[in-house]
Amino acid sequence: MAASKWVRPEVYPLFAATGVAVGICAFQLLRNITGNPEVRVSKVGRAAGVLDNHEEGRRYAEHGLRSFVRDKTPEIMPGINKFFTDPK
Template identity: 50%
Template sequence: MGRWMKPDVYPLVAAMSFVTGMCLFQLTRNALLNPDVRINKAHRRRAVLENQEEGEKYAEHSLRKFLRTRPPEVMPSLNRFFSDHK
């Protein structure tokens, strides 16, 4: 990077780069896939869109369907280690 950037700043740069990437991903996803965003003129002319199926597909994406079947734990093995009394 050069002399002006100290090694103490690397974790901060990494975290900020990750968060910026997440924000860009979400903004791009919403702009391109969200059924409520109207980019082309054909959709902007109509006041109410009849796109129930598209909205359902957007709301119930594959990651949400996968996580619905999983237990609501971040680290199940660590939770079992500390909560199980033997």
């Protein structure tokens, strides 16, 4: 009875949006735990103190998506923007 109230077709987009948000959070958490040079999970790594690993931090910050969009214009729909802004 309770399941029929909550699991309706109208609720599926809410489930999908929540699932995508949880997936993005989990991805970012795993990325930070495994790749961030400032996060040290092991006891030996934590005992090392502050490290001057600027190159490793630069590699972490310049990930694939950031390098892909570096030369792109910050527009969501460039075709529509060009249509309305460029004079004929």
